[in-house]
Amino acid sequence: MTATALLFRDDAYARSCTATVLAVTPEGGVILDRTVFYAQGGGQPGDVGLIVRSDGEKVDVTNTVYGSDRAQIVHLVDTEEAARFTPGDNIELQLDWERRFKRMRVHTALHLLSVVLPYPVTGGAIGDGDGRLDFDIPDAGLDKADLTDKLNALIARDAPVTDRWITDEELDANPGLVKTMSVKPPRGSGRVRLVEIEGIDLQPCGGTHVRRTGEIGQAVITDIEKKGKQNRRVRLSLVE
Numbered sequence: 001m002t003a004t005a006l007l008f009r010d011d012a013y014a015r016s017c018t019a020t021v022l023a024v025t026p027e028g029g030v031i032l033d034r035t036v037f038y039a040q041g042g043g044q045p046g047d048v049g050l051i052v053r054s055d056g057e058k059v060d061v062t063n064t065v066y067g068s069d070r071a072q073i074v075h076l077v078d079t080e081e082a083a084r085f086t087p088g089d090n091i092e093l094q095l096d097w098e099r100r101f102k103r104m105r106v107h108t109a110l111h112l113l114s115v116v117l118p119y120p121v122t123g124g125a126i127g128d129g130d131g132r133l134d135f136d137i138p139d140a141g142l143d144k145a146d147l148t149d150k151l152n153a154l155i156a157r158d159a160p161v162t163d164r165w166i167t168d169e170e171l172d173a174n175p176g177l178v179k180t181m182s183v184k185p186p187r188g189s190g191r192v193r194l195v196e197i198e199g200i201d202l203q204p205c206g207g208t209h210v211r212r213t214g215e216i217g218q219a220v221i222t223d224i225e226k227k228g229k230q231n232r233r234v235r236l237s238l239v240e
């Protein structure tokens with residue numbers, strides 16, 4: 001089975017690409033050989049946008065998900081529209097960039113939030129213009145205004161955000177790396193993608209990020225909810 005090439009991994013700013021149809025599922029899924037569409041995962045929703053047929057006709061992509069083996073990415077469209085695709089068709093993909101860029105800004109802001117609140121993260125989600133992280137925090141006493149100030153101070157540093165792949169062996173050879181990371185890397189797949197916000201954060205992540213923290217723009221902590229004795233759900237929102 002041919003895996004889908006994940007172009008968004010190498011360049012989160014790629015808004016369109018040409019691709020070839022590999023297969024079509026009965027559920028309205030169009031599987032392509034390559035994609036700039038992020039597939040739903042890690043608390044981030046799947047991308048939406050358009051598939052443009054070679055005759056220029058446009059088909060809405062309503063969500064993007066991983067196939068059952070996680071090697072292929074499935075672009076969900078109307079089932080009748082999907083039936084009109086044939087393996088081998090050449091198409092163009094066009095991302096709903098406005099929505100994706102907001103998600104990239106929120107996602108990167110959540111990395112910063114995990115630095116402002118250096119506690120174990122138990123969950124998280126990214127919306128369009130807002131997001132949340134759940135923390136295992138033994139005691140309350142969190143202040144929205146204080147967290148907002150700290151978050152915006154990190155954003156204002158306009159730190160570069162970069163990613164790199166390292167092998168499990170490189171990880172083993174650099175035990176200090178794990179110590180500096182805010183999240184422990186998953187083991188077993190042979191390699192790990194590290195995302196670094198220079199001087200601020202280092203953690204394994206497969207998501208899409210902005211190039212510099214300044215691109216997030218102003219953010220505000222909108223809510224701190226109590227979720228059980230040891231859990232706080234902290235919500236942030238972009239200020240447009």
Ligand SMILES: [Zn+2]
Pocket residue numbers: 107111195205206207208209
């Ligand atoms: Zn990330």
